[in-house]
Structures are given as C-alpha cells and as structure tokens.
Amino acid sequence: MTVVRVLVGTQKGGFILTSDGARKDWKVEGPLFGGWEIYHMAGSPADPDRIYTSQSTGWFGQLIQRSDDGGRTWNPAGNEFAYASETGTHQWYDGTPHPWEFARVWHLEPSATDPDTVYAGVEDAALFKTTDGAATWTELPGLRTQDSGPKWQPGAGGMCVHTVLIDPVDPDRLHVAISAAGVFRSDDEGKTWSPANHGLHSEGIPESEAEVGHCVHRITRHPSRPDVLFMQKHWDVMRSDDRGGTWREISGNLPSDFGFPIAVHAHEPDTVYVVPITSDSQHYPPEGKLRVYRSRTGGDEWEPLTKGLPQSDCYLNVLRDAMAVDDLDDCGLYFGTTGGQVYGSSDSGDTWAPIVRDLPRVLSVEVQTVP
Amino acid sequence: MIRVVLPHHLRTLSGTGREVCLEVEGDVTQRNVLDSLEAAYPMLRGTIRDPATQRRRPFIRFFACEEDLSHESPDAVLPARVLSGDEPLHVVGAMAGG
Numbered sequence: 001m002t003v004v005r006v007l008v009g010t011q012k013g014g015f016i017l018t019s020d021g022a023r024k025d026w027k028v029e030g031p032l033f034g035g036w037e038i039y040h041m042a043g044s045p046a047d048p049d050r051i052y053t054s055q056s057t058g059w060f061g062q063l064i065q066r067s068d069d070g071g072r073t074w075n076p077a078g079n080e081f082a083y084a085s086e087t088g089t090h091q092w093y094d095g096t097p098h099p100w101e102f103a104r105v106w107h108l109e110p111s112a113t114d115p116d117t118v119y120a121g122v123e124d125a126a127l128f129k130t131t132d133g134a135a136t137w138t139e140l141p142g143l144r145t146q147d148s149g150p151k152w153q154p155g156a157g158g159m160c161v162h163t164v165l166i167d168p169v170d171p172d173r174l175h176v177a178i179s180a181a182g183v184f185r186s187d188d189e190g191k192t193w194s195p196a197n198h199g200l201h202s203e204g205i206p207e208s209e210a211e212v213g214h215c216v217h218r219i220t221r222h223p224s225r226p227d228v229l230f231m232q233k234h235w236d237v238m239r240s241d242d243r244g245g246t247w248r249e250i251s252g253n254l255p256s257d258f259g260f261p262i263a264v265h266a267h268e269p270d271t272v273y274v275v276p277i278t279s280d281s282q283h284y285p286p287e288g289k290l291r292v293y294r295s296r297t298g299g300d301e302w303e304p305l306t307k308g309l310p311q312s313d314c315y316l317n318v319l320r321d322a323m324a325v326d327d328l329d330d331c332g333l334y335f336g337t338t339g340g341q342v343y344g345s346s347d348s349g350d351t352w353a354p355i356v357r358d359l360p361r362v363l364s365v366e367v368q369t370v371p
Numbered sequence: 372m373i374r375v376v377l378p379h380h381l382r383t384l385s386g387t388g389r390e391v392c393l394e395v396e397g398d399v400t401q402r403n404v405l406d407s408l409e410a411a412y413p414m415l416r417g418t419i420r421d422p423a424t425q426r427r428r429p430f431i432r433f434f435a436c437e438e439d440l441s442h443e444s445p446d447a448v449l450p451a452r453v454l455s456g457d458e459p460l461h462v463v464g465a466m467a468g469g
Contacts, residue, residue, distance in 0.1 A: 035379075035380060036380065057380070058430055058467075059378075059380070059428065059430040059431065059464045059465070059467075060380055060381065060384075060418040060419070060428065060431075060464070061417050061418055061421070061422075061428060062417065063384070063414075063417075063418070076384065076414035079416070079417045079422070080416070080417060080422045080423075082422070082423050102423070
C-alpha cells in the first residue's frame with residue numbers, strides 16, 4: 001500500500017504527517033527534536049527509510065539527525081561543517097567586508113541513487129557533501145571561492161545556500177541558489193561554478209542586471225526536462241530553457257510576482273505553482289486571501305486556486321522551502337505556513353484542506369511517496 | 372569524579388539525566404572537562420563549543436560555586452569544590468527570547 005509521508009520542519013521541532021494514497025486521513029507525529037529549529041527534513045529517493053534532518057538553535061549550534069527506519073528512530077550524525085580553505089570575506093549588510101562564518105544548514109539534498117550521499121546548503125553560503133551517510137561533511141570550496149564571492153551580500157534571512165538541484169540525467173550538473181547572490185551552476189560535480197543570472201532584473205541593487213547580487217528565493221525543475229528551470233525571485237517569476245543560461249519573466253497575470261516557494265507538478269512539466277505575497281515589505285497574501293496560483297502553460301498565464309483555502313483575514317507567509325509535491329497519479333501538493341498550518345491537495349491543487357492547523361511556524365515541507 | 376549539570380536540550384540529545392559524572396584526565400579545567408564530556412557523549416560535540424575554534428558558544432555559560440566562570444580561561448583550574456565533587460559545573464543555556 002502506498003504511503004505518503006510529509007516531512008515538516010518548524011521553528012520548534014519536526015513533524016511527520018502520514019496518510020495512504022487517498023490522502024484523506026492523516027496521522028500527525030511529533031514534535032521530533034522539540035524546541036529546536038528544523039530548517040529541513042529530506043528523505044533519500046534511493047531509500048525512503050533514510051531521512052536526514054537539519055536541527056539547530058542559536059544556543060547549541062548545528063546538528064544533523066539521521067533515521068534509517070522512516071523517522072521512527074533517530075541518531076545524531078556528523079555536525080562538523082568546516083570550510084575547506086581560507087574563508088576570505090563577503091560583503092556585510094553595510095557593504096563592509098565580513099568573514100565567512102558558518103551559521104546553519106538550510107537545505108539537505110540527497111542523491112537520487114545513493115542514500116549515503118547528500119549535499120548540504122549552508123549559511124554563510126557554501127556547499128557541503130557527505131558520501132558516508134552524514135558521518136562526515138566536506139566542503140566543495142569552488143562555490144564559496146568563486147570569483148564573485150567577495151561581492152556576495154546576505155539577504156534579510158542570512159547569506160544562505162537555500163536551494164540545491166541535482167540534474168536528474170547527469171548528476172555531475174548542479175545548480176544552487178543563494179540569497180542574495182543568485183543562481184550558480186556547476187558541470188563538474190561541484191568543483192567549479194559560474195553565475196547563471198543572465199536575464200534577471202532586480203531593483204534595489206546598484207546595477208539592476210548585474211552578474212550576481214539577485215535575491216533568488218527558490219528554483220525548481222521537472223525531472224523529465226532538466227534544461228527547464230523555474231524561479232521565484234524576490235520579485236518576478238522567471239523561467240530558463242537552457243539550464244540557467246538565460247532567464248525570462250513569466251509573471252504574467254499574477255496579482256503579485258513577489259513570493260517565496262515555487263513547485264512543478266509531478267507529471268506535467270509545464271504546470272507550475274507559486275504563492276503570491278503582497279510585497280517585500282508586506283509578507284502576507286494580497287487582500288488577505290491565501291491563493292496558490294497555477295500555470296498550465298509553463299508560465300505567463302496563471303489561475304488562482306482557492307477552494308479550501310482561507311479567502312479573508314489571512315495574513316501569513318509561505319517560506320521558500322515549504323511547498324512540495326508527491327508522485328501519485330493524482331498529484332498531491334502540500335505547503336506549510338508561518339501560521340503553523342499545513343495544507344494539502346490531492347487533485348493537483350483544485351481543492352485544499354488543512355492537514356494540521358496549529359504547528360509552530362513552518363520552515364520546510366518535503367514529501368515522500370513510499371510504495 | 373567531576374559532576375556536570377547539562378541544560379534540558381543537551382540532556383535530551385545525550386540521553387542522560389540532569390547531571391553526568393566524568394573522569395577527567397589531567398588538570399580539572401573547563402577544556403579538560405568538556406573534552407571528557409564530549410568523549411563520553413560524542414553527540415554533544417559542537418553544541419557547547421564551536422567545533423572549529425573550540426570557543427564557548429555565545430549563549431552558553433559556565434557556572435560553579437555561585438560564580439560565573441564563563442569568561443575564565445578554558446585552561447584555568449576549576450574551583451576546589453568542583454574538583455572534590457561537592458559542587459557540579461553547570462553548563463547553562465543563557466536566558467533569551469520572548
């Protein structure tokens with residue numbers, strides 16, 4: 001029997017929401033690691049029982065937890081994230097040089113084929129990799145030492161690698177996104193990197209079409225079409241058809257093109273979802289209506305999905321890593337809010353229902369479809 | 372034996388009770404006590420001291436015998452009543468938050 005497992009990271013612990021293929025009745029387990037910030041929980045596509053969790057607090061630093069039994073039991077794994085070389089400086093908020101300092105792991109991206117191999121995107125911006133099931137982590141320093149590194153500057157949440165994409169056809173090809181530096185890509189398994197921001201236009205930076213400095217909030221792709229990338233930027237929803245070589249805007253008729261998450265339907269590569277947010281200074285939905293917008297045309301034309309979502313007095317946010325899709329034939333979508341709700345849809349977004357309403361602030365949502 | 376009192380989250384993480392007892396090799400200093408603690412409970416590595424610099428994390432404090440030892444040298448010998456086991460070394464998560 002198929003099991004759908006939704007992994008929810010919150011500001012005060014992790015939660016696992018489980019259902020069968022019908023996705024009507026849910027079991028809520030947690031909090032795991034109660035009181036800790038869980039920036040991300042991610043299951044291995046190669047072994048769904050293997051789950052990795054990024055656990056941290058300002059008091060006790062960074063931990064990584066690993067489960068080998070689908071989240072029933074956990075063991076602390078390696079938590080030493082040492083930069084591999086002289087760290088140098090990036091720009092601080094006031095433009096002065098600031099030394100690279102490790103703060104936390106934002107995102108864990110397990111390999112599609114090896115449960116022991118995982119990439120970790122961290123703050124201050126760098127990419128780490130484990131090949132021994134998270135016992136040890138090694139930095140891939142070519143990203144941090146990329147020529148433009150000294151120009152990178154943190155976004156309000158910190159200077160983080162928040163997105164890591166592994167090409168489903170050629171796993172040597174990687175993309176990362178950094179707030180607020182932009183997208184970078186590597187064709188050699190992370191040894192060398194180059195900016196991939198051509199076509200982005202950002203107000204609020206000195207040179208609006210600069211090579212780096214764009215506040216990219218999230219990038220994603222459909223596994224059947226590795227060359228096509230979708231992006232939710234600080235402002236603007238964007239698309240690239242050449243692996244990030246060039247980008248074009250696809251915001252179309254969205255009520256606001258500001259937002260954080262972006263997701264692609266599991267079986268329809270041109271069906272894309274975003275959650276419009278009013279503005280960079282008003283992090284809540286326009287008009288107090290929580291609406292997911294869906295494009296079935298790969299962008300430009302968007303329709304609001306509202307059935308089951310609050311359409312008045314709703315002033316929460318959906319963070320960049322807090323929306324995911326399952327792999328069932330009737331594609332399911334899930335997103336978590338800063339108000340602690342996790343909403344689910346089992347019909348590609350046509351209708352929604354809350355799975356759980358009163359969790360702590362949701363930082364991340366991932367889904368496992370377990371056969 | 373040297374007694375160490377851990378804060379809630381580190382008790383949960385290490386699976387210990389409120390207090391642990393440690394054999395400490397060499398002088399009984401902050402550094403040697405924490406080295407012994409981390410050897411006995413490897414999951415605590417990096418939670419009290421930064422793993423790269425070995426410096427105390429900013430929101431961690433060390434108290435003993437009603438004194439704040441947080442700013443003492445990590446190589447200073449701890450008070451006699453800690454050495455004798457009459458008093459524990461308290462590892463404290465600083466009060467913060469709303």
